[in-house]
Amino acid sequence: MKQISTLLSWVFLPLFTPIYGLLIVLYLPVQSSSFVASESLYMLDPAVKFLFLLLFLVFIVMAPGLSLVVLRLNKTITSLQMESREERLTPIAIMTFYCLVLYLFLMFQAENAMIPSVIKAMVVGGALGAGTAYFITKKIKISLHGMGMGSLFGFVYMFSLPLEQAPIAMLITVLLAGGIVLAGRLFLKAHTLKEVGLGYLLGFASQVICIYFYP
Template sequence: MGLFLRAISYISHPLFIPLAGTIAYFIITPKYSPLELQSGNILPIFILTIIIPIVSYLILRNIGVVRSIFMPSIKERRYPLLIHIGLLLMIVYEVIPNNFVMEIHYYFLGLTVAAIAALFTLLFKVKCSLHLMGLGSLFMFLTALSIHFEINITLALSILTVFIGLVASSRLYLKAHSKAELVIGFCIGFISQLLLVRFWL
């Protein structure tokens, strides 16, 4: 059971959330999306939100700034979050304008707001769950897409809800977060997307 919950923590790592939302959009949308538009968004987002952060993590670990990919301490989270915010802003201002998709644009704005909020909580010595923050963002985004396109994705949302519960259980089992930190993380992600939904829904 412990191995399963540990694997859940790796699978649900916040690094995968930006790409997951982007791919989900192209699967859900009924709008025609040529292959060039899809690859023009997915490929650079994959590089900027997964490849570069992994390389950055290896560099930060080698110089002793971080010790684990899960960044267990408040001090370890500052530089990775700053890098993450910088990369998200690069996507918002450099990648998306060249392959403009309104829904993805606001999704990434929401992710940026959530990351800034998570960085801000560190000032108050609060280590909110980045796993739940990412999943909260993804859940709200998928819900909004379902309403926006009037498509029933109840099954997908139900599976995601169960997965969120598993991730929360995993983080508690591994003693990575308290219940309050999990709730705060989920709320930051959920609300950051909710605040921007009115601009495109």
């Protein structure tokens, strides 16, 4: 059980959950009830989908990941798991920074790029969640895995609202995956129930708020 919990912790690292969310909304064969909203991103050109995935991979996975490795090498953090609450502050600030950089990059593209608002709102939600987690972490060791899984469910949930037929099976799968990952974090004694619950709530709320209010 310990090996499975550890494996799940690595597979569902907070850096990876935005990629999982993007894969779901880009390749889930669904129909939108609104042409203006064009929420059914399944119909996007494959080259455009690849570009979105590449951008997220660079700004949300590779750049923060390399930054964590540098922090580990110069002993700013003692491990990539960041078990100490104090050690988490700098990595969380770095994640917030890269989310903002990605958002600015998307915003300053040509107007005819037609970047879906739900994707831009997702990045803003990531920055909001990480920025809030920075200040919470000064008081309590909030679960970043919880925040990642909450963000994933919040994003997929908000994406599903305008669709003609909600992908119930996918929503249930994402919800169950979050529960399993958080149960694993509790089993490993990496967090308390309060810490994983607060992290999940923060991740979910940040995505719901940003996507709902994004113009």
